[in-house]
Amino acid sequence: MLNETLACEMEKLKEEILKMGRLLEEQLYKAVKSLVEKNLELAREVIAHDDLIDQMEMDIEKKSLGILALKQPMASDLRLIGTALRIIVDIERMADHAEDIAHLTIDLYDQVYIKPLIDIPRMAAIVQKMLEKALKAFVNHDVNLAMSLIPLEEEIDKLYDQIFRELLSYMMQDPKNIPQATSLLLVAGHIERIGDHATNLAEMVVYLVEGKRIDLNRMARKSRSASKK
Amino acid sequence: MLNETLACEMEKLKEEILKMGRLLEEQLYKAVKSLVEKNLELAREVIAHDDLIDQMEMDIEKKSLGILALKQPMASDLRLIGTALRIIVDIERMADHAEDIAHLTIDLYDQVYIKPLIDIPRMAAIVQKMLEKALKAFVNHDVNLAMSLIPLEEEIDKLYDQIFRELLSYMMQDPKNIPQATSLLLVAGHIERIGDHATNLAEMVVYLVEGKRIDLNRMARKSRSASKK
Amino acid sequence: MEKAIKMKSRELNLFYGNFQALYNINMDIEENRVTALIGPSGCGKSSFLRSLNRLNELIEGSRISGEVFLDDSAIYEKGINVVELRKKVGMVFQKPAVFPMSIYENVAYGPRIHGIKKRSELDEIVCRSLQSANLWDEVKDRLVAPANQMSGGQQQRLVIARVLAVQPEVILMDEPASALDPISTARLEELIAILKTRYTIVIVTHNMQQAARVSDYTGFFLHGCLLEFNRTEELFLNPRHNKTEDYITGRFG
Amino acid sequence: MEKAIKMKSRELNLFYGNFQALYNINMDIEENRVTALIGPSGCGKSSFLRSLNRLNELIEGSRISGEVFLDDSAIYEKGINVVELRKKVGMVFQKPAVFPMSIYENVAYGPRIHGIKKRSELDEIVCRSLQSANLWDEVKDRLVAPANQMSGGQQQRLVIARVLAVQPEVILMDEPASALDPISTARLEELIAILKTRYTIVIVTHNMQQAARVSDYTGFFLHGCLLEFNRTEELFLNPRHNKTEDYITGRFG
Amino acid sequence: MNGIIEGKTNAVKQHNNREEKMQILQAKAGRWERILVILRKSKARFIPEILVEKLLMLSAVVSIMALLLISVFIFSRGVPLIASVGLGDFLFSLEWKPIQGKFGIGAMFVGSLLLTSASLAWAVPLGLLTAIFMAEIAPPPVGRIMTRMVSLLAGIPSVVYGFFGLVIIVPLIRNYLGGTGMSVLAGAIILGIMILPTIINISRDAIQAVPLVYKESSLALGASHYQTIGRLILPAASSGIITAVVLAMGRAIGETMAVVMVTGNAPIIPDSLLAPLRTMTSNIVLEMGYAAGDHQAALFATGAILFIFILLLNLLLNFIRRAGKRYAGN
Amino acid sequence: MPGTRIGEKALTCLLYLSALIIIGILLAVVGYIVYKGLAMINLDFIMQAPRRAGKEGGISSTIVGTLYLTVLSLAIAAPLGVGTAIHLEEYAQKESYFAYLVTLTAETLAAIPSIIYGLFGFVFFVIYLKLGWSIWSGSLTLAIMVWPTITRTAQEAILSVPREYRENSLALGASKWQTIRKIVIPAAIPGIVTGMILALGRAIGETAAVLLTAGTSLGMPLSPADPARSMSVHLYMLAMEGLSMERAFGTAFLIIILLLFINYLANRSMSFLSHNGG
Numbered sequence A, B: 001m002l003n004e005t006l007a008c009e010m011e012k013l014k015e016e017i018l019k020m021g022r023l024l025e026e027q028l029y030k031a032v033k034s035l036v037e038k039n040l041e042l043a044r045e046v047i048a049h050d051d052l053i054d055q056m057e058m059d060i061e062k063k064s065l066g067i068l069a070l071k072q073p074m075a076s077d078l079r080l081i082g083t084a085l086r087i088i089v090d091i092e093r094m095a096d097h098a099e100d101i102a103h104l105t106i107d108l109y110d111q112v113y114i115k116p117l118i119d120i121p122r123m124a125a126i127v128q129k130m131l132e133k134a135l136k137a138f139v140n141h142d143v144n145l146a147m148s149l150i151p152l153e154e155e156i157d158k159l160y161d162q163i164f165r166e167l168l169s170y171m172m173q174d175p176k177n178i179p180q181a182t183s184l185l186l187v188a189g190h191i192e193r194i195g196d197h198a199t200n201l202a203e204m205v206v207y208l209v210e211g212k213r214i215d216l217n218r219m220a221r222k223s224r225s226a227s228k229k
Numbered sequence C, D: 001m002e003k004a005i006k007m008k009s010r011e012l013n014l015f016y017g018n019f020q021a022l023y024n025i026n027m028d029i030e031e032n033r034v035t036a037l038i039g040p041s042g043c044g045k046s047s048f049l050r051s052l053n054r055l056n057e058l059i060e061g062s063r064i065s066g067e068v069f070l071d072d073s074a075i076y077e078k079g080i081n082v083v084e085l086r087k088k089v090g091m092v093f094q095k096p097a098v099f100p101m102s103i104y105e106n107v108a109y110g111p112r113i114h115g116i117k118k119r120s121e122l123d124e125i126v127c128r129s130l131q132s133a134n135l136w137d138e139v140k141d142r143l144v145a146p147a148n149q150m151s152g153g154q155q156q157r158l159v160i161a162r163v164l165a166v167q168p169e170v171i172l173m174d175e176p177a178s179a180l181d182p183i184s185t186a187r188l189e190e191l192i193a194i195l196k197t198r199y200t201i202v203i204v205t206h207n208m209q210q211a212a213r214v215s216d217y218t219g220f221f222l223h224g225c226l227l228e229f230n231r232t233e234e235l236f237l238n239p240r241h242n243k244t245e246d247y248i249t250g251r252f253g
Numbered sequence E: 001m002n003g004i005i006e007g008k009t010n011a012v013k014q015h016n017n018r019e020e021k022m023q024i025l026q027a028k029a030g031r032w033e034r035i036l037v038i039l040r041k042s043k044a045r046f047i048p049e050i051l052v053e054k055l056l057m058l059s060a061v062v063s064i065m066a067l068l069l070i071s072v073f074i075f076s077r078g079v080p081l082i083a084s085v086g087l088g089d090f091l092f093s094l095e096w097k098p099i100q101g102k103f104g105i106g107a108m109f110v111g112s113l114l115l116t117s118a119s120l121a122w123a124v125p126l127g128l129l130t131a132i133f134m135a136e137i138a139p140p141p142v143g144r145i146m147t148r149m150v151s152l153l154a155g156i157p158s159v160v161y162g163f164f165g166l167v168i169i170v171p172l173i174r175n176y177l178g179g180t181g182m183s184v185l186a187g188a189i190i191l192g193i194m195i196l197p198t199i200i201n202i203s204r205d206a207i208q209a210v211p212l213v214y215k216e217s218s219l220a221l222g223a224s225h226y227q228t229i230g231r232l233i234l235p236a237a238s239s240g241i242i243t244a245v246v247l248a249m250g251r252a253i254g255e256t257m258a259v260v261m262v263t264g265n266a267p268i269i270p271d272s273l274l275a276p277l278r279t280m281t282s283n284i285v286l287e288m289g290y291a292a293g294d295h296q297a298a299l300f301a302t303g304a305i306l307f308i309f310i311l312l313l314n315l316l317l318n319f320i321r322r323a324g325k326r327y328a329g330n
Numbered sequence F: 001m002p003g004t005r006i007g008e009k010a011l012t013c014l015l016y017l018s019a020l021i022i023i024g025i026l027l028a029v030v031g032y033i034v035y036k037g038l039a040m041i042n043l044d045f046i047m048q049a050p051r052r053a054g055k056e057g058g059i060s061s062t063i064v065g066t067l068y069l070t071v072l073s074l075a076i077a078a079p080l081g082v083g084t085a086i087h088l089e090e091y092a093q094k095e096s097y098f099a100y101l102v103t104l105t106a107e108t109l110a111a112i113p114s115i116i117y118g119l120f121g122f123v124f125f126v127i128y129l130k131l132g133w134s135i136w137s138g139s140l141t142l143a144i145m146v147w148p149t150i151t152r153t154a155q156e157a158i159l160s161v162p163r164e165y166r167e168n169s170l171a172l173g174a175s176k177w178q179t180i181r182k183i184v185i186p187a188a189i190p191g192i193v194t195g196m197i198l199a200l201g202r203a204i205g206e207t208a209a210v211l212l213t214a215g216t217s218l219g220m221p222l223s224p225a226d227p228a229r230s231m232s233v234h235l236y237m238l239a240m241e242g243l244s245m246e247r248a249f250g251t252a253f254l255i256i257i258l259l260l261f262i263n264y265l266a267n268r269s270m271s272f273l274s275h276n277g278g
C-alpha cells in the first residue's frame, strides 16, 4: 500500500465504508429474504459473508489509524476519521444481527410458518431504507437526510410492538406455535436493533458535518420507550 | 479545560473510560438486581442514569478527537485513542441493554415470577466478571486477562441456551406464562449481548497492546453458534 | 475557567510606509494562558506580536492606529514609559540570541540595566530565573562559562531566563523553536506549559502542530486580518471559517 | 507490491577522524519509493545520506568501511567514477542553494558540465526538468530572471529541477523543507509524491510528521545505529523498538 | 610505444612454451590497454585538475618567499651594525652623527612613539564616537553618506595629507602658536587625520556586526538605547574596536611621507608640542638617498627595529582576535 | 537613575559633534586642494613634460610613470593574489601548517610599513638584482605591497560564496575545478574586482617605496627598465623642495581626482556586479 495524499486516502476511506455499508444492506436483505422464502442457500451465504464484513471492519480500522498516524488530519478530516472508527463498530454489529437472523432462518427451515410473514419484511424494508439514508447522508454530509431517520425509527418501533403483540397472541392460541413465534420475535428484535444502530449512524453524520453532537438515537429511543410503556 | 501534556491527557482519558466502565457495571448490576428484587426505584434509577453514560460517551469522544487534533499522538498512544473511540460505542450500547432490562423490570413489576430467577442473575454475574476483566485488561494492557474472556463467553452462551429452552418449556406448560417468559427471554438476550460486547472490548485490548487484531469475538461467537445448532 | 484579560488590542492597524500590514485587529489575551498566532508567511503575525511591546517602533516608517491595552492601560498613549512597558512585556526571538557574555552575566543583564547592583541580590535573581527556565541544574556549575558554548536548546532557555529575570508579566515569543531540534523543542514546549502558570504567553509559530500542542487559544491571521480567534481545540477541530479549515488541513494555496 | 532494491548499504561504518558516526548500517532502499530517515540531531542521518553519493568524502578526515551498492555495483570500489555516480545519485540540500545565475542557467548547469552544448538540446532539458519539478508554469515567462528573486519554495523546486536535469536515478534530500514555510512545504511534499513514480527518493527530515506523510519506508537512527527500518505505517503505528516508540511519541531524552 | 611492445614480444618469442607466451602476451596487452585508458581519462579530467592545484599552490609559495626575502635582506643589512654598536646604544643613544660614525636612534625612537601616542590620543575617541554615531544614531541615509566620506578620507594618499599639513596646518601653527610650525603638533594632527578612517571603519564594522537581535533583545528587556550601546553593543564589539586601535597604531608608526613633510625632522627629543621631531621612518627616507656604508647599514637597522615593532603589534593583534573569538560568534 | 535624560542628551550632542568634525576635516582637505588645484589644471599641465626639475611645464612624464607602475604592479600581483586566495580557500586543508603560514604571511605583509618595502626594494631589486632605479623595481616592490590586499579581499569574497553552492555543484557531478571556475569565481568576482581597485588606489598613492625603487627621474619612461617619477613622488619633491607650489597643488588635485574616480569605480563595481550576479 502506497503512502498517498490525505485527500486521496480520505476518499478511499469513505468508499470503503460505503462498500461495507452496501454489503451490510445486502446481508440484511438476503437474511430477510432467506427467512421469507425459506432459502437455506441464501441463509448460509449470509453467514459466510459475515466474515467479509469483519475483515472490512479491521481493514478500515487499520486504515483510519494509519491516516491518523501518517497524515495528521485536522478539522473535518479528523472528525470524519473519528466517525469512521465508530461507524464501523455499528456496522459490524448490524451485520452480526443479520447473521443471527440467518441462523434463525436455518432453525426455522423445517417448519411451516404459523402466519404469513408480512410485517417482518416490512420492518426490514424500512430499516433498509434507514441504512441507505444514513449512508447517503454520510457520503454527502447531508444533515437533513440524517435527521429524516427519526420518523422511520419511530415507525420501526411501532411495527415491532405490533409484531410483538401479534406473536404473543399466536403463542397463547397454540403452545405449539411457541418455539417458532419466539424465533420470529427474536428476528423482529434483531431488525429493531439494526434500526437502532442506523439511527446511531445518522447521529454520527450530524456530528461529522456540524461538529456538534445531537442525540438522535436517544430522541428516537425515548419516543420508542414511551410508546412501549 | 487547559491544554495539557499528552501523557497527562492520556491518563485522564483512560480514567474517564474506566469511570464509564464502572458506571456501566453498576447499571448492569442494578438492572438485574431490580429485576430479581422487583425494585422499581432501582429500575428507574438505571433508566435515569443512562443519560449519564450517553453524556460520558460524548465527552470521551470529544476528548479523544481533541487529543488527536492537538497532540499528534503516535504508536501506542494513537492506538489507545483509536481503541477509546471504539470502546465507548460498545459501552454505550451495553448501557442501552442494561436500560432495556430495567424497562422490562418495570413491565414485569406487577407479576409473580413463574420460576425463581437463578440462571439470569448467574449469567449477569458472569457478564459482570467479563466486563471487569475487560476493563482491567484495558487499564493494565494485559493481553492474557483479555484472552481469559473466551471461556466465560462460552459459558454465557451455554447458560443462554439453557435459559432459552427452560423458558420455552415454561411457555408450553402454560400459555399464561408466555408474556412473562418472553420478557425474561428478552432479558437473557440482553445479557447475552452485553457479554458479546464485553468480548469486543477484550479484542480491542489485544489490539491495543499487541498492535494486531485477533477476532476473539468471532472465536467466541463461532463456538456459540456451533453449540446453538 | 475564564481568566482575566491581560492584554487586548482594539481596531489595531499597522502600516509600514504605505503598506498596511495589519487590519483592525481585535484580540483579547487571557492571563496565564498561552495564546498562539498562526498563519501563512507574511500574514502579519510577527508584526502583531511586536506591536504588543512597541518593538515595531524600531522599524523605520512603521505607524500604528488603534489601541493596545495592558491591564486596561493603553500602551500607545503619550507619556507611557516604553522602558517600563518592555520590562513588563518581555520578548523571545526566533534564533536564540544569547549575549556574548557569561551565562551569569546574560541573566543579570536585565536586572543590572534596571539598577540592581548588589551582588547577593543579583545572585538570587539569576538563580531563580534559571530555575524557572528549567536550566539551573544543567548550568549551575558553569555560570561563568561563555553562554554561546551551550547547545541551541539551552541557549533558547537561557534567553527565556534572561527575560524572566526582569520579572515580566507577559512573554512574547516569535517562533522560538524554529531553530531547535525536536528534542530541544519538546523541552521548550514543556517549559512553556510550566511558565503559563505564572505568566501570560503569546507565541508565534509556523508549526501548526506546535500551536495545537502548547496553546489554549489560537488566532489565525490571513493577509493582515485576524480571521479567526478561538479556543485552540475548537479552532483545530471545528474551525468556523473555511479559510481556517483550509489552512489547518493543508489545503491552502 | 515489493519493488526492486535500488540501493543498499552493507555493514557501513563511517568515521570522522577517531569519531565513529555510523555503525554497521544495513539498509535496502527500494526503487520508486520514498525512504525517510529520522532520528535525533547528530544521530548520523546526514552522514548516511552523504555516504550514498560519496559526498562525505568532501569532509576532511572522513573514512568509511563496508559497502554501498547502487544497482548491485559497489560504489566505493576503486575505479568507480565518482562524477558518474553523483550524476546518478543527485542531492538536494537543506537551504535552497540556487546558483547566482538565471533560472535557465541554473537548470542548464548540470547538462553543460556534462558536455551538452547544443542550445536546442539544453532548451528541451530545461523545459522538461522544470515541468517535472512542477515549476514550469510559474517561471516559463521569466527564464532569464535571476534565480534568487524567486520565493524560498520556488527556489527549492528549482534546485530539484536542476538535479532532475542531469537525469538522476536516485534523489537524496537532506531536510529539504526545513527552511520553507508550511505552504511551500506542502507543495514540496506533493512534488515528492509525484517524483517517486519515476525516481527513488531518500529524504532526511527532522519533522516526524513529514516523514510520516511522504515516505513509504522509514529508518530510525540513534547514536549512529539504524535502530529500526520498516514500512512507514508500521513504524509509526507499531514500532518494534521501545526507543523508536519513545522517539515518535515524543517521550525521548 | 609499438617498438617497446614489439621488442618485448621478440624477447618472449625465445620462450619454449607457446601457450605460456600467449598468456603473457595477452596479459601485457591488457595492461597496456588499461594504462592507455587511464591516461586518456586522466587527460580529460585529472591532469588539468592537478596542474591547476599545483599552480595555485605556487602562487601561495611565492608570497612566503617574498616575506622571507624581505626579512633576510633587511636584517642581514641592519643586524651586523646593531651588533657592533650594541642594541642598547643603538636604541637609546641620542647621538645620531652618521658622518662621525655615531649611530644612536634614541631621539627617533622616542619621536615615533611620541607622535603615535599624540595622534592616537585624539583620533581614537573621535573615531570611536563617529563610528557609534554612524552605526547606531545616524539615520541610514546619513550613515551611508558618511561611509562614503570616510572611505574617501582613507583613499587620500599620505603625501597629499603631508602636503595639506605643509600648506595649512604648519602655517596656522606658526602664525597662531609660534615656532616654525613644523612640530609635534602638526604631525599629530595630520597623522591623526590619517588614521581616523582606519579607526572609524573597523570599529563601525565591529559595531554593525553585533546581531540586530542582540539589540532588540536588550530593548525588549527594557534597556534604553544608550544603555544597550554601552552595556551590550560596545562590549560585544570590543575586540573589533581594540583591533582598530592597534591597526591604527601600526599605521601611525609606519607612516613616512606625511610625517616627513610636517614635523621638521630635527633628530632631537622634542621638549614641547611645538618643537620639531624626527621619527624612525623619516630618518630612513630622508637619508637613504645619499647614505652609504655604515650609514646605510644604520638606516637598515632602523628599518629592522621598525619591522620588529610591527611584528610585535601583529602578534598582539592575533592575540586579541583569538580572545575575541572566545565570546563572539554564536 | 537620576540625570539619565540629560546625560543622554549630552551624549547625543557629542556624537553629532564628532560626526561634524569628520565631515569638516574631509571638506577642508579635499576642498582646499581642489580649490587651489583647479586653477592650475589645463591641458598643457597634463600634456607637457616638466621643465627645470618641475618648476615649469606640466607633469606628463609623471602621469605616464604612475600608470606604468600601477598597471604593471597590478598585473603581477593580481594573478598571484587571486591564485593564493583560491588555493587557501578551496584546496589547502584548513588546519594545515602551510595554510597557516600563508595566512600569517599575508597578515604580516599587510602590516609592514611602506618604507620597509622601499628599503627592501632598494636592496633587492635595485641593487641585488641590478635592476637599478626602474619601473621594474618599483612595480615589483608595489606588487608585493598590494598582494595581501588582493589576497585578503579575494579570500573574503570566495569565503562568502555559500558552501551549499559547492556541494550542489559537486552533487551534480561537476569536478572541483569546474565548480571553482563556473560557480565560485563568478560569484566572488565583485569582491575580487573591488580588491584590485583598492590595490590600484594604494599603488597610485604610494610614495616612499616608489621613491626608493623607481627613482626620481623626470624623463619620460619608455620601457619598464627606465627610471620614473610617480605623481605622488613628484608632489613630495615639489612641496619639500619648494619648487612650485602651484604645480604641487595641481598634482595633488589630479591625484585626488584619480582616487575619487577609483573610489567611485570600487563602489560601482561592488553594487553593479553584486546586483547582476549575486
Ligand SMILES: Nc1ncnc2c1ncn2[C@@H]1O[C@H](COP(=O)(O)OP(=O)(O)OP(=O)(O)O)[C@@H](O)[C@H]1O
Residues within 6 Å of the ligand: C016, C019, C021, C039, C040, C041, C042, C043, C044, C045, C046, C047, C048, C059, C060, C206
Ligand atoms: N520592515 C518592513 N518594511 C516593510 N514591510 C514589512 C516590514 N516588515 C514586514 N513587512 C511586511 O509586512 C507583512 C507582515 O510581516 P510579518 O513579518 O509580520 O509577517 P509574519 O506573519 O511574521 O511572517 P513570517 O511567518 O514570514 O515571519 C509582510 O507582508 C511583510 O512583507
Ligand SMILES: Nc1ncnc2c1ncn2[C@@H]1O[C@H](COP(=O)(O)OP(=O)(O)OP(=O)(O)O)[C@@H](O)[C@H]1O
Residues within 6 Å of the ligand: D016, D019, D021, D039, D040, D041, D042, D043, D044, D045, D046, D047, D048, D059, D060, D206
Ligand atoms: N565534519 C565532521 N567532523 C567531525 N564530526 C562530525 C562531522 N560532521 C558530523 N560529525 C558528527 O557526526 C555525527 C553525525 O552527524 P550528522 O550530521 O550525520 O547528524 P544528523 O543526524 O544529520 O544531525 P542533524 O539532524 O543535526 O543534521 C554527529 O555526532 C556529528 O557531531
Ligand SMILES: [Mg+2]
Residues within 6 Å of the ligand: C045, C046, C047, C174, C204
Ligand atoms: Mg514572523
Ligand SMILES: [Mg+2]
Residues within 6 Å of the ligand: D045, D046, D047, D174, D204
Ligand atoms: Mg543533518
Ligand SMILES: O=P([O-])([O-])[O-]
Residues within 6 Å of the ligand: A093, A094, A193, B093, B094, B193
Ligand atoms: O449490537 P447491539 O447488541 O448493541 O444491538
